[in-house]
Amino acid sequence: MERSMWFLDQKDMPTQWYNIQADLPEPLPPVLHPATGKPVTSQDLAPLFPMELIKQEVSTERWIDIPQEVQDVYRTWRPTVLYRARRLEKALDTPAKIFYKYEGTSQAGSHKPNTAVAQAYYNKKEGIKRITTETGAGQWGSALAMGCAFFGIECKVYMVRVSYDQKPYRRILMETWGAKCVPSPSPDTKVGRDMLAKWPDCPGSLGLAISEAVEDAVNRDDTHYSLGSVLNHVLLHQTIIGEETRKQMEMADAYPDIIVGCIGGGSNFAGQFLPWIRDKISGKKKDLRIICVEPESCPTVTKGLYAYDYGDVAGFTPLLKMYTLGHNFIPPPIHAGGLRYHGMAPIICHLHRLGFVEAQAVHQTAIFDAGIMFARTEGIISGPEPCHDLKVAIDEALKCKESGEAKTILIAHSGHGHFDLAAYDAYLSGKLVDLAYPEEEVRKAMVELPKVATE
Amino acid sequence: MERSMWFLDQKDMPTQWYNIQADLPEPLPPVLHPATGKPVTSQDLAPLFPMELIKQEVSTERWIDIPQEVQDVYRTWRPTVLYRARRLEKALDTPAKIFYKYEGTSQAGSHKPNTAVAQAYYNKKEGIKRITTETGAGQWGSALAMGCAFFGIECKVYMVRVSYDQKPYRRILMETWGAKCVPSPSPDTKVGRDMLAKWPDCPGSLGLAISEAVEDAVNRDDTHYSLGSVLNHVLLHQTIIGEETRKQMEMADAYPDIIVGCIGGGSNFAGQFLPWIRDKISGKKKDLRIICVEPESCPTVTKGLYAYDYGDVAGFTPLLKMYTLGHNFIPPPIHAGGLRYHGMAPIICHLHRLGFVEAQAVHQTAIFDAGIMFARTEGIISGPEPCHDLKVAIDEALKCKESGEAKTILIAHSGHGHFDLAAYDAYLSGKLVDLAYPEEEVRKAMVELPKVATE
Numbered sequence: 001m002e003r004s005m006w007f008l009d010q011k012d013m014p015t016q017w018y019n020i021q022a023d024l025p026e027p028l029p030p031v032l033h034p035a036t037g038k039p040v041t042s043q044d045l046a047p048l049f050p051m052e053l054i055k056q057e058v059s060t061e062r063w064i065d066i067p068q069e070v071q072d073v074y075r076t077w078r079p080t081v082l083y084r085a086r087r088l089e090k091a092l093d094t095p096a097k098i099f100y101k102y103e104g105t106s107q108a109g110s111h112k113p114n115t116a117v118a119q120a121y122y123n124k125k126e127g128i129k130r131i132t133t134e135t136g137a138g139q140w141g142s143a144l145a146m147g148c149a150f151f152g153i154e155c156k157v158y159m160v161r162v163s164y165d166q167k168p169y170r171r172i173l174m175e176t177w178g179a180k181c182v183p184s185p186s187p188d189t190k191v192g193r194d195m196l197a198k199w200p201d202c203p204g205s206l207g208l209a210i211s212e213a214v215e216d217a218v219n220r221d222d223t224h225y226s227l228g229s230v231l232n233h234v235l236l237h238q239t240i241i242g243e244e245t246r247k248q249m250e251m252a253d254a255y256p257d258i259i260v261g262c263i264g265g266g267s268n269f270a271g272q273f274l275p276w277i278r279d280k281i282s283g284k285k286k287d288l289r290i291i292c293v294e295p296e297s298c299p300t301v302t303k304g305l306y307a308y309d310y311g312d313v314a315g316f317t318p319l320l321k322m323y324t325l326g327h328n329f330i331p332p333p334i335h336a337g338g339l340r341y342h343g344m345a346p347i348i349c350h351l352h353r354l355g356f357v358e359a360q361a362v363h364q365t366a367i368f369d370a371g372i373m374f375a376r377t378e379g380i381i382s383g384p385e386p387c388h389d390l391k392v393a394i395d396e397a398l399k400c401k402e403s404g405e406a407k408t409i410l411i412a413h414s415g416h417g418h419f420d421l422a423a424y425d426a427y428l429s430g431k432l433v434d435l436a437y438p439e440e441e442v443r444k445a446m447v448e449l450p451k452v453a454t455e
Numbered sequence: 456m457e458r459s460m461w462f463l464d465q466k467d468m469p470t471q472w473y474n475i476q477a478d479l480p481e482p483l484p485p486v487l488h489p490a491t492g493k494p495v496t497s498q499d500l501a502p503l504f505p506m507e508l509i510k511q512e513v514s515t516e517r518w519i520d521i522p523q524e525v526q527d528v529y530r531t532w533r534p535t536v537l538y539r540a541r542r543l544e545k546a547l548d549t550p551a552k553i554f555y556k557y558e559g560t561s562q563a564g565s566h567k568p569n570t571a572v573a574q575a576y577y578n579k580k581e582g583i584k585r586i587t588t589e590t591g592a593g594q595w596g597s598a599l600a601m602g603c604a605f606f607g608i609e610c611k612v613y614m615v616r617v618s619y620d621q622k623p624y625r626r627i628l629m630e631t632w633g634a635k636c637v638p639s640p641s642p643d644t645k646v647g648r649d650m651l652a653k654w655p656d657c658p659g660s661l662g663l664a665i666s667e668a669v670e671d672a673v674n675r676d677d678t679h680y681s682l683g684s685v686l687n688h689v690l691l692h693q694t695i696i697g698e699e700t701r702k703q704m705e706m707a708d709a710y711p712d713i714i715v716g717c718i719g720g721g722s723n724f725a726g727q728f729l730p731w732i733r734d735k736i737s738g739k740k741k742d743l744r745i746i747c748v749e750p751e752s753c754p755t756v757t758k759g760l761y762a763y764d765y766g767d768v769a770g771f772t773p774l775l776k777m778y779t780l781g782h783n784f785i786p787p788p789i790h791a792g793g794l795r796y797h798g799m800a801p802i803i804c805h806l807h808r809l810g811f812v813e814a815q816a817v818h819q820t821a822i823f824d825a826g827i828m829f830a831r832t833e834g835i836i837s838g839p840e841p842c843h844d845l846k847v848a849i850d851e852a853l854k855c856k857e858s859g860e861a862k863t864i865l866i867a868h869s870g871h872g873h874f875d876l877a878a879y880d881a882y883l884s885g886k887l888v889d890l891a892y893p894e895e896e897v898r899k900a901m902v903e904l905p906k907v908a909t910e
Contacts, residue, residue: 001465001466001526002527002530003465003466003530004465004527004530004531005465005530005531005532007462007463007464008462009462010456010458010459010460011456011458071456072457072459072541073542075457075458075459075460076459076460076538076542076833076834077460077834083531086527087528087531087605105560106834107830107833107834107835107836108834109873113834146834149830149831149834150542150832150834168876168880169873169876172876172877172879172880172883173836173876175879175880175883176827176830176831176836176876176879176883177830177831177834178831372631375562375604375631375632376604376631376632376633377605378531378562379531379532379561379562379563379568379601379604379605379632380562381562381628381631418564418624418873418874419873421623421624421627421628421631422627424627424630424631425623425627425630428627428630428631
């Protein structure tokens with residue numbers, strides 16, 4: 001019997017998140033206050049986040065306990081399955097062993113609930129009654145809607161208007177879980193009203209939606225704001241993915257030579273690779289390759305500048321030291337909406353600077369070639385984001401075919417593409433456009449980096 | 456630690472299907488030839504189905520080996536998980552224990568691949584190069600598309616035109632797996648061309664799509680036809696669901712008092728309950744209740760006649776002894792497309808006649824009440840079909856609350872509703888219509904039952 005799936009018993013589900021900050025060879029650069037340029041304090045962040053999350057943001061404890069209430073909710077879908085893509089291996093005729101850890105069986109269809117549930121819990125514990133957030137394509141908004149439903153918290157999602165109109169299914173998902181979802185710009189905030197007065201048909205942007213969600217949160221004592229990627233505490237919550245995978249790879253009697261995943265804000269891939277990178281940092285597995293994959297049209301790590309920049313377009317957020325294409329850069333409308341971000345998780349950028357992770361940019365048509373091949377061999381319809389992983393995994397497996405090496409490749413598969421089928425349709429009908437690197441746009445946006453970036 | 460999921464190791468996946476025909480107290484009535492009224496022979500069916508499936512249709516062997524090649528494909532998603540709905544139990548404040556076996560993690564999102572993969576395999580083995588089928592909402596067509604992709608068989612799906620236009624995502628799914636999907640009526644068959652000549656804008660019907668698929672298959676030597684429910688061999692392939700569940704319930708130290716599931720053609724629910732009903736037939740668990748749930752607007756078992764009838768509108772198929780609302784009956788357009796069928800699996804009807812299963816009809820608004828409650832407690836967005844199960848399971852759990860009994864309820868949950876969110880939207884926005892029992896329509900259709908029905 002050839003095994004293709006490894007289940008981890010619920011009693012063996014990890015009960016602690018892994019905090020890479022304990023094992024970094026150099027500490028992360030501090031986060032700076034957008035007005036003063038000085039490192040932010042807990043008090044600066046308190047109107048937005050519960051104190052437990054602010055503590056996690058800067059903690060250097062190696063292991064952080066997952067609260068029992070969060071574990072109980074995790075156990076409605078976790079541990080997720082580790083698969084071996086045997087049928088893909090055969091189709092490629094490669095000696096490589098291809099594993100993938102699949103987060104698509106969460107109720108929201110991705111890794112996002114891992115942090116949504118934790119954030120809802122900590123907010124609930126601090127007496128918060130309501131959480132606001134922004135969402136683009138709706139992956140994050142729907143996960144937070146579910147997290148809030150589970151802890152009896154009101155949830156308000158500002159959804160970029162163009163997505164709100166184009167992707168009604170994600171809005172319906174949020175509403176099914178009880179959240180309120182409005183198109184952004186909305187008349188519910190000053191920044192929204194100002195924009196609507198100037199431009200009634202404004203299609204919105206993630207940056208504007210963030211501004212609306214932040215304004216809403218700071219203006220109400222019962223309300224906090226929540227972010228679905230980039231920040232340290234978000235990556236921390238996602239490490240349950242990699243910690244589970246370590247146990248499952250041991251069950252499979254395997255250890256990865258290459259770990260591959262896509263990065264938008266970076267939380268899914270970091271959730272997988274951070275628990276492994278400690279073996280590379282410690283020297284136990286020096287030759288482990290960790291490949292971050294990003295779109296050719298939004299190549300933050302491969303073409304961005306390592307500098308302090310805002311997380312949002314409006315410049316409301318603290319300054320993060322990261323690779324950036326400039327906070328004013330609006331990425332082209334690729335189908336992988338989750339990868340359309342000008343910045344990147346500071347932890348990933350730091351590890352890249354230190355030489356522990358590498359990065360590759362890939363083209364939109366190539367990732368759908370890979371996605372279709374995966375669908376026709378393994379069955380799973382992948383989101384456009386994890387199709388990026390598949391492209392590079394297949395490339396590496398074909399290199400193995402050439403060299404005869406039986407390498408072990410681990411894919412950090414973030415979820416299904418059930419709400420992204422229009423992209424597959426465009427591909428199958430020959431209408432998919434391959435969007436190039438918008439060099440001129442990036443150059444312009446780079447000029448507008450905040451002053452502190454030059455220090 | 457409170458466990459909410461039971462995984463079954465792949466080495467413990469059942470390797471045989473269970474055939475209820477070995478344990479029926481009385482044999483099934485024979486299937487009759489539509490022209491002669493005599494029992495059909497293997498040769499009558501050979502232009503449509505491979506001989507192995509024809510044999511399974513009438514076999515009385517208790518256990519039938521699952522071919523190794525089919526097992527290998529099953530292991531790309533099986534065993535599926537048994538869940539306990541602890542958060543739903545708490546919300547209902549019931550002493551009942553509610554379990555659900557969930558087929559929504561298959562790549563196609565439902566139980567349908569269990570038979571699609573098997574049927575594709577047996578056809579491949581017999582040298583068949585191409586399979587035709589019909590599909591309404593697209594659940595079955597997409598599962599067969601995947602099954603055919605896995606065995607390198609061409610797949611042509613005739614999709615009811617109104618669904619083809621309204622549900623492009625299901626069509627895209629089929630195309631992603633490499634199938635050809637055309638709206639029915641189509642110019643590809645005589646029956647389709649005739650209809651288009653008469654009525655160019657004909658919205659199509661399942662009955663017409665079956666006729667097209669059958670005509671296509673009988674006219675080409677390299678082509679067979681495939682059906683996704685009703686027939687004995689289809690129910691047989693689905694018994695892997697119940698056989699897995701038996702092992703998982705044992706792991707959970709539980710045995711069901713009530714098993715509940717929805718029935719359209721009946722294959723998912725039969726796949727779950729047939730492996731349990733042998734304990735009821737043998738007297739080992741006499742008080743086991745098996746509740747079939749159907750829509751109020753298409754109440755085949757609760758209001759139909761037990762008679763010989765055609766499987767399709769055009770009267771091309773053999774005659775099956777079953778509960779029927781008349782093969783000319785067109786069920787109202789409820790969202791649970793998978794339950795809109797005038798007939799029912801003969802095995803289920805037979806067991807109902809013998810008193811081993813009961814049936815209930817429920818209203819469309821009530822099933823969405825249940826679906827929303829399930830989504831907000833357990834997270835999963837259920838298809839409209841399994842929302843029928845949830846409604847009755849919740850009713851039974853509330854009866855337990857009243858009586859104080861800690862009964863064990865097992866739900867046969869057939870899959871997710873990711874492509875049915877328009878129905879949730881209608882419900883949430885107060886636009887969902889509750890469709891009543893169309894008594895007059897059924898009365899008319901009943902008059903047109905084939906003559907043999909009166910014997």
